[in-house]
Amino acid sequence: MTTTAIEIAPNSALLVIDVQKGFDEESFWGPRNNPAAEDNIAALMDAWQAAGRPVVLVRHASVQPGSVLAADHPGHAFKDLVEKRSEGALVVTKTVNSAFYGTPDLADWLTAQGIGQLVLVGIQTNMCVETTARMAGNLGYDVLVPLDATHTFDLAGPAGLALTADELATATAVNLQGGGFARVTTTADLLTA
Template structure:
């Protein structure tokens, strides 16, 4: 989706947003898109660890009754994330943006000298897009690998509805067209992460 080569900063942070078991419940969420999302997220996490770049895990804590509520098994990270967790910072939030969570993500990024973030995870048009928009507003260089995200069909007012793929397309247009972030692909990021010029010291 990009036309210029990607350069990753040595300390570019990968934000893995809400990759939790509760999103595996189709009876709660409905039809989803992009079945390759989890494999792409895992590949990015592996590449970030291999290159020594930081990974931040974001977890949503919903109200009781939700499959993402803290007292529900769905609150847990999916296995692909848990097994790659290592010493990653974990941010817990109750709203769409990872920048309104605990601990303070913006403060941590600033303290670590991080100016570039890659945002992947669930849902494309909800917490991924909101986090990417806010990161752009805060002055970060933001990259969003759309193929390392997924979402669900969604109904709106007066009978309006969009499929998950339509919502993902809208997110891509909103983020890049609106100047919040660059929409990229997982292969582009993997290539940049493994390149000699982009490898962390």
């Protein structure tokens, strides 16, 4: 999707957003897209750690009654692929869509580390990944989103409107790159940058 070469900063931070076991509960979320998302996330985590670049794990602690992402639910835990790659990572816990409204404060941490480039991966493409990317773009970060290292679910809206997970992912790509919030790319492009 990109036409210019991507340069990865030596301290580019990989934000792994909400890759939690609760998102495996299809009966709660419905149909998902991109079954390769987890493999791509793992590949990027491995590459970031091998290069000594910072990794930030973001975890959603839902305050909605009955949520599979509530702090007291088994679904709150990171998926195994993230848990086994978590050593040395900063963990940010949030209750809303944006990782910039969490604990500890992400922007403060990024500033203290002198980090200006962020790569966002995780779940859901059109919710927490897109919201965090939009905020990061507004805050002046250079934001990269490898869309194939994210996934989402079919979603119903008002008055019978509904979009499939793939349609939502396409809309996110258009919103982020077309709106100037982020550059949308692929896992392969980042791994070879």
